[in-house]
Amino acid sequence: MTLTNIEKHHLLPRGMYFQKKSYEDVPLLSFEEARSSLPQPIYEQRPDYLECYWKAWEIAYRNLHVPTNESGFVSNFIDAAFNQDVFLWDTVFITMFCNLANPYIPGIRSLDNFYCKQFEDGEIPREMVRETGKDFLPWVNYDRLPLHSYFHNHYGHRRLFQTARPAFEEMFQPKLGRTVEVPPYLTLDNLNHPIMAWAELESYKHTGDAARLELVYEPNLRYYDALQYHLQNHYGLYVTDWASMDNNPRNKYLGSGVDISCEMVLLARNLIDIAKVLIDRCQSRGDKEKAAHYASQINRLDEEASQLTDTINRMMWNDKVGFYFDVQETGEQAPVKTIAAYWSLLAGVATKEQAEKLASWLNDPATFNRVHRVPVCSADEEGYDPRGGYWRGSVWAPTNTMVIRGLEKYGYKDLAKEIALNHLNNVVQIFKDTGTIWENYPPDAVDSGNADKADFVGWSGIAPILYLIEHAIGIKGDARSNELTWQLTPGQGTVGCNRYWFAGKTLNLLAKPQDDGAYRIFASSDAPLTLKVKLINNEVIHEINGDCEFIIEAVRYS
Known part of the structure; x- marks a missing residue:
């Protein structure tokens, strides 16, 4: 029996760089069961x-899933509930508030189901069908055509599902200006936002789980290499289509995207940060050969990130306007200011002066x-x-x-x-x-x-979960230094958080305002850590393990 190209695609080997090969996870909790353990x-x-x-937590718990046997997914996951598919871009950001309840909800583990679907060349699909685990078919390059976008400039809001696949000549094929001998398994629609390593580091800062970094380093490195092979053009920048910004006015000019280009710098820098953690782990167990392997990759990634940074600043920064712009295929800058420019800050691409101009636009x-x-x-x-x-x-x-x-x-x-x-x-x-x-x-x-x-x-x-605790109440833990920082705001009244979890520790925290503007702090922890409490220009530091009570004055300096 002769297989169709679609059938051949579904039989391709997947997930060879991710060491978790089969489903394994703890039982899912309902919201009612989890509520007494979630941060309060x-x-x-x-x-x-x-x-x-x-x-927000109640709704989130409605969207938890145990994978079906058919899907081949390896971990429980939380879903965006956008439709019947799972999305890499959505999942990355969902993990960021789920980190606060890491033991009680499958946040960061949701990314496992993308790593386990990685192709041999490193490509990772950004959208898959939730029940079957198969790639979203319109974004599969099952005919192995050169890189192209199926929906480029046709992706109007609510016009996704078309009845027929257009001829290749009608699709958008970016002009890379370089030879790519092996075409990708996926279309350009399915290859954007390489930000999983950023999510992994955000999670690591909160959980301290270095073993997970070891598990996900290789998949992210292979993903980086795949996008470098398939998406880098002759300018040294990275092509994109609508890049998840479905009907944004920028789309008709793309081109090289300032977001995907900066995200590739971000991914390289994230991989360097992960490799440094892994070098320390290797050295602690005497594995000098593996440590040297990570060190050699750091040198390569640093060189490539620096070169790409220079190219972005040369071609995408407009000094007259004070903003980063996408670049059209002609090499000219696109004329639309969008939020995509701000990936330059997260990636560390902008100079201090450029960052100041970007901040002024905000x-x-x-x-x-x-x-x-x-x-x-x-x-x-x-x-x-x-x-x-x-x-x-x-x-x-x-x-x-x-x-x-x-x-x-x-x-x-x-x-x-x-x-x-x-x-x-x-x-x-x-x-x-x-x-x-x-x-x-x-x-x-x-x-x-x-x-x-x-x-x-x-x-x-x-917003209602992460921004409330981190920005309104002001609490943020850092597992790397075993420190919790609490930035109090004058006049906010009694604030705090019970069952705040980070790095395997659980804390109860309460700040009560005093008549003179000071705060009385009540803190308890079930394990040792450093607590830094800040109020205006004052900072009080306590090493706590158990119960602690103290006053922080509202010191002001002219």
């Missing part, structure tokens, strides 16, 4: 924060500083939709999180917090008005705009 935030002045927080009411921050398209661009319009102007939790982490990297912590709290406050207000959490939000009004997906947790759980 305290914010006496804002009961609406707490109501939205618990609602404070500009005519562009990105709207009523609800931060829109994915600048408000002064043609095609911007003040009611959201999906990726024409909406505010999305994942892109906000990217912006916030990038700002923090460059020291703009106050601006990062301001954006996080703006998003949190608007999400909570709209929750109070509508009773639900939405996939995205309009930039120019505090309502649900023209979004149509409610109960979306999904990545929209980031």
